Amino acid sequence: MSIDLTDEQRAFVDAVADFCRRETGTREQRGDGPHHPDIYRKMADLGWLGVTVPDQYGGAGAGMVDTCLFLEQVGYGQAPVGGFTTSAIVAAAVERSGSEPQKKTVLGGLATGRVYAIAMSEPEAGSDVANLSCRAVLTDDGYVINGQKTWCSNAHIADAILLVARTGGHPGDHHGLTMLLVPTDAAGLRISGIETMGGREVNDLYFTDVVVPADAVVGTVDRGWQQLMAGLNVERLILAALMLGTAQRAFDDALDFIKQRKQFGRPVGSFQALRHRVADLATEIECCRLLVHRVATLADRDPHKVLPRESSMVKLKTTEVARQVALAGMQMMGGYGYATEYDMERHVRATLVSTIYGGTSEIQRDIIGKTYGL
Incomplete structure (x- = not known):
């Protein structure tokens, strides 16, 4: 299209x-x-x-x-x-x-x-969201929260966190999860940064008798899993679109470099090995652009319809292509691609992690396979 x-x-x-x-x-x-x-x-x-x-x-x-x-x-x-x-x-x-x-x-x-953040992952529950154990217990004063979250992006700059906690059932159950809005200045909440290749982006969260009012619940108590599933289109499209732009920038930066960099008396981009690589990468990026636009169009056509296959496809394809483009760009630029003087090393860091957050590529493939009855 x-x-x-x-x-x-x-x-x-x-x-x-x-x-x-x-x-x-x-x-x-x-x-x-x-x-x-x-x-x-x-x-x-x-x-x-x-x-x-x-x-x-x-x-x-x-x-x-x-x-x-x-x-x-x-x-x-x-x-x-x-x-x-x-x-x-x-x-x-x-x-x-x-x-x-x-x-x-x-x-x-x-x-x-x-700024707002969302906290789902825990030390023993990443891809396995049903295994969450951070618990919120209803009392006369509201919900009392105890437990730990990890890999929470932007918690340190957020005004509030959308917490997914267990209010019923046991770890392993999809039923019994609830969304609650927790202010980042709440008493008993400690936010501790995790240093990564990308700097300070993610955090550990420690909840010790954190109290929020009963009206902090977002949606329906114990129905957080269903509410999470309803948001797949938005989350995965957002990540895919961001990586589409990053992939195009990495491609353009590499292309500009190989047009100017000379070896053996001519621009390195004029050699067949790099010309063919550029052709393949450009084609992959264009495929991603069409897929992002197609899934976004479907989401706008019916905002209430969950698109598990399409949203997983767009996240999988675009993040994997972005990683491929950035790594190929670094290879084509040689040592300069690794130098902080250029942006390619930043593109590599950004695209590598994109295949992990928001559901790993392996999880996306598993979801896609299940939509075909496998």
């Missing part, structure tokens, strides 16, 4: 691309970390962070196609607004299942530049 954008969408894409060229075009502008609060705030002031937020909460009320167009440009422009992805995922969950006060707080907060 072809990608036909409206004039308004093309103007939106051009505006985001121009902003990134001006505001995030150099390492000095981007800073060292994955999230730059000043740049994030500027995007909020332009109305871009609320792209999918309904207008009654201060957003633009657009769909997943527009969100993917935005994220592709964010990825391409290397804009350090890492807080947007988790915030958009949390906002989508609250929009589907939350109360009106929660929607005003979280959706309105995203549109104005606030």
